[in-house]
Amino acid sequence: MTNHEIARVLVNIADILEIQEENLFKIRAYRKAADSVYHLDEDIRNLYQKDRIGDIPGVGKAVKAKIEEMLEKSSCEYYEGLLSQVPAGVLEMLTIPGIGHKTVKIIYEQLGITSIAELVQAVNDKKIRTLPGMGEKSEYNIQKGIELLKENTGKFNLGLALPLAEEFLEYLMTSPDIECGSIVGSIRRGKPLVSDIDILVASHNFARVIEYTRAYKYIKKVTDVKEDSISGELGDSVKFEVIMVAPRDYYYKLIWTTGSKPFRSKFFTNIPEQELSGLASESELFSRQGLKYIPPELREDRGELETAKEGNLPQLISQSDIKGDLHVHSEWSDGAEKIQDMAAAAQKLGYQYIAITDHSKSLTISGGLNEERLSAQSRVINALNENAKDFCILRGIEVDILKDGTLDFTDDILERLDVVIASIHSNFKLDKELQTERVLKVIKNKNVNIIGHLTGRLLNRRKGYELDLDKVLEAAAKNNVVLEINAHPDRLDIDEHVARKTRDYGIKIAINSDAHHKEDLNLMIYGILNARRGWLTPDDVINTWDKDKLLEFLQKKKD
DNA sequence: GCCGTTTTCGGCCCGACTGTTTTCAGTCG
Numbered sequence: 001m002t003n004h005e006i007a008r009v010l011v012n013i014a015d016i017l018e019i020q021e022e023n024l025f026k027i028r029a030y031r032k033a034a035d036s037v038y039h040l041d042e043d044i045r046n047l048y049q050k051d052r053i054g055d056i057p058g059v060g061k062a063v064k065a066k067i068e069e070m071l072e073k074s075s076c077e078y079y080e081g082l083l084s085q086v087p088a089g090v091l092e093m094l095t096i097p098g099i100g101h102k103t104v105k106i107i108y109e110q111l112g113i114t115s116i117a118e119l120v121q122a123v124n125d126k127k128i129r130t131l132p133g134m135g136e137k138s139e140y141n142i143q144k145g146i147e148l149l150k151e152n153t154g155k156f157n158l159g160l161a162l163p164l165a166e167e168f169l170e171y172l173m174t175s176p177d178i179e180c181g182s183i184v185g186s187i188r189r190g191k192p193l194v195s196d197i198d199i200l201v202a203s204h205n206f207a208r209v210i211e212y213t214r215a216y217k218y219i220k221k222v223t224d225v226k227e228d229s230i231s232g233e234l235g236d237s238v239k240f241e242v243i244m245v246a247p248r249d250y251y252y253k254l255i256w257t258t259g260s261k262p263f264r265s266k267f268f269t270n271i272p273e274q275e276l277s278g279l280a281s282e283s284e285l286f287s288r289q290g291l292k293y294i295p296p297e298l299r300e301d302r303g304e305l306e307t308a309k310e311g312n313l314p315q316l317i318s319q320s321d322i323k324g325d326l327h328v329h330s331e332w333s334d335g336a337e338k339i340q341d342m343a344a345a346a347q348k349l350g351y352q353y354i355a356i357t358d359h360s361k362s363l364t365i366s367g368g369l370n371e372e373r374l375s376a377q378s379r380v381i382n383a384l385n386e387n388a389k390d391f392c393i394l395r396g397i398e399v400d401i402l403k404d405g406t407l408d409f410t411d412d413i414l415e416r417l418d419v420v421i422a423s424i425h426s427n428f429k430l431d432k433e434l435q436t437e438r439v440l441k442v443i444k445n446k447n448v449n450i451i452g453h454l455t456g457r458l459l460n461r462r463k464g465y466e467l468d469l470d471k472v473l474e475a476a477a478k479n480n481v482v483l484e485i486n487a488h489p490d491r492l493d494i495d496e497h498v499a500r501k502t503r504d505y506g507i508k509i510a511i512n513s514d515a516h517h518k519e520d521l522n523l524m525i526y527g528i529l530n531a532r533r534g535w536l537t538p539d540d541v542i543n544t545w546d547k548d549k550l551l552e553f554l555q556k557k558k559d
Numbered sequence: 560g561c562c563g564t565t566t567t568c569g570g571c572c573c574g575a576c577t578g579t580t581t582t583c584a585g586t587c588g
Contacts, residue, residue: 025571029560060561098577100586133585137578334572364573365588403575425588426575 001070003037003044005235009070009079010034010063015091016082018101019108032058037067039336039517045071057336089115096145097462098138106131120146152460155193156238158526159489162187164234165197168216172242175212177205179247184257190297190529192459192492196239200257202250213242251279255286255299262301297532314537317511319528321538323546324353325521326419327398327452327484327512332377333358334366335516339377339393340384345518347391353547355396355419356381360408362400363425369397371413378416392547394418398452403427405441407448414447415558418551421484421512423452424465432466439467443475449554450510451476453486453493461490469498477505480557482542485511485534487527488520499534508553509541 001009014030017023036058037044047053048071053064070076090108093099093116099107107113110131111122119142122128128139165183172181178201182188185198203209210230214222219240222232231241245253256264271289279285283293291308295316298304307313328342329335335342339356346354358377359368369377378395385393396419400408407414407422414420422442430438442448454472455464476483483502486493491514494502502509511527513520531541538544542553 023560026560028571032561058561062560098586102585133579133583135579141578362574363588367572428587429576 001074002235003040006044006067006070007034007038009076010037010066012088012091013066013079013082015094015101016086019086019090019105021105029058029060030063033063036336039519041519087114089118092116093119095461096142096149098141098145103134106133116146116149148463149460152193154195154239155460156195156236157459157489158187158190158192158194158529159523160236161194161197161238162526164218164236164238165199165240168197168218168234168240169199171216172199172201172209172213175203175209177203177208177212179203180250182254182258184243184254186260188258188296189260189299190526190533192489192495192526192530196241197234198257199240199242200250200253201242201244202247203244204247206244209242209244248278249276251282252276252285255282258296259299260301263299263305266301266305267299295532297529298535300533314535316532317528317536317538317541317544318532319525321541321544322351322511322524322528324351324355324543324550325513325515325524326355326394326396326450326510326543327357327421327486327514328354328521329358329398329514329516330356332356332373333363333368337518339380341518342515342521343384343388343391343393345521349521352390353392353394353550355394357396357398357419357421359425360397360399362402362408368400368408371409374409374413394551396421398423399448400425401438401442403430403438405438407442407445411445411447414445417447419450419554420448421450421452422448424456428456428462428465430465432468435466436468436471439472440475443472443479443481446558448481449557450482450484450512452484452512453491453514454483454498455493455495457493457495458490459492464493469501473498473501473505473507476502476507480508482508482510485509485527485531487511487513487523487525487530489523489526492526492530496530496533499531499536503535503540509536510543511541512543 010030011034014027017027036056048068053059053067066076066078090104093104111127113119113122123139123143128134128142129136165187169181169183172178181199181201184200186194187197201209206228210225213230218234220233220235222230224231228244229241233239243257259267275288286293292311292313294304294308294313304313325346330339330342331337343354359366361368361370374397381393381395395417397417398421401422401424402408455467457464483494485499499509509531511524511531513523515521542550
């Protein structure tokens with residue numbers, strides 16, 4: 001079993017225990033262990049071989065035994081036992097916004113419902129409102145929650161799909177029958193939600209490639225085999241298709257299978273078939289059409305063909321441009337690591353700086369810092385910086401935006417910091433006008449550098465809160481406030497459309513990982529892809545700048 | 560169920576909002 005699969009089982013155990021109203025701390029222990037396993041920076045099987053499962057934070061004797069059992073037998077007796085009491089379909093209901101463990105318990109026990117499909121029927125039959133503590137409003141909210149889930153059925157977050165696709169491609173490339181290959185489709189375009197993994201490979205022997213593909217260890221089932229393709233499902237029900245093509249047709253097909261449908265139909269009109277074969281690169285075909293190379297992320301028919309014709313495509317930002325990460329948590333609030341460990345991990349990535357931006361006091365659940373702990377943290381950071389070579393830890397905060405648009409800390413506290421990110425973590429349901437006013441008030445605060453995850457959306461889970469974005473962008477531009485592209489693949493907030501608008505407004509962007517674990521620093525790539533889809537260049541993004549230029553920019557805000 | 564810079568036992572993450580209620584329970588961050 002993989003790290004993610006084991007983490008999933010541990011979370012499910014916690015969920016079942018919670019439905020069964022077990023000891024809260026025991027439940028929390030399982031969740032903490034699951035979180036640690038999920039964020040491990042190496043394959044858990046390696047740890048197992050070195051007999052180091054017990055070294056994982058939050059994994060003690062009991063959980064260690066269960067993990068080892070899963071690694072040995074691909075199953076866990078304790079978990080199977082729990083599932084016989086609370087079926088997996090019941091756990092699925094927990095994904096519906098507004099439904100928690102208590103509600104699931106009542107729905108399961110009193111109505112015998114064990115799947116979302118049955119729940120839909122119960123909502124239609126107006127049965128939910130008959131349950132204790134539930135009414136018409138709750139029933140309506142459940143219905144809305146299910147509808148939101150359904151909007152995205154079958155779509156996977158890029159954070160799940162991209163690593164799976166990369167690993168799959170890596171495997172395929174070890175086949176002696178495959179000359180070259182690439183991830184294609186919406187993953188190559190960096191879309192935040194994708195419906196499947198598409199991989200294109202060039203080969204002279206399709207039959208052998210099909211056999212080689214079938215042998216991939218993570219394939220759960222093969223659903224369709226054609227002469228030049230094989231499709232099926234990997235773990236987590238992620239669908240895949242491997243498309244085979246003769247080597248002479250590879251680059252033409254690479255463009256064909258990468259672009260969106262509108263892009264493809266526009267680009268391939270009027271290209272004679274004989275020009276498509278025997279290309280040496282994608283650029284060759286673009287160039288023959290009188291176009292500059294169009295990066296995959298832009299191939300959506302949103303003006304890129306016209307702009308490429310004029311030779312005016314922006315030089316898009318890439319990962320190597322990033323010089324630091326301006327939104328990083330530590331164990332001082334809800335992060336898992338020490339400041340020095342996050343810094344070391346960032347330095348390993350080649351960064352020049354990170355900003356430690358822990359939560360502020362209102363976010364009690366996250367162990368938000370009060371004034372005293374914030375200054376204690378600053379002293380720790382100063383000390384670390386004294387001994388640092390070619391690296392700088394910036395003193396920051398992710399300060400909570402309160403309901404009325406005031407901040408969790410007074411100006412004299414904020415102005416002493418290097419970076420101030422202001423974020424909303426409460427009152428998501430304010431109406432559009434009030435929510436907009438709330439954000440505008442923050443933007444006008446001279447100590448605020450960055451607005452974190454602007455709309456609060458969670459892909460596949462929660463829509464962003466209501467905001468008048470044009471007013472927000474206007475104010476951000478006027479007040480020199482930076483907007484964050486939160487690189488967490490669940491957020492990618494601001495989205496690509498808003499990102500593209502910021503260029504016209506002259507607003508600067510920070511692409512931040514919002515890391516809570518060392519491993520999360522690597523989430524930066526999703527932010528980069530999102531920024532590329534928003535046509536952003538390195539100069540649009542402040543964390544591509546050198547430390548001095550960055551600090552001068554942040555300081556200027558306060559003057 | 561995990562953990563220990565006074566601890567191997569007794570702590571461990573709280574508070575606002577919502578919807579159901581007439582004083583509170585459940586969800587969420």
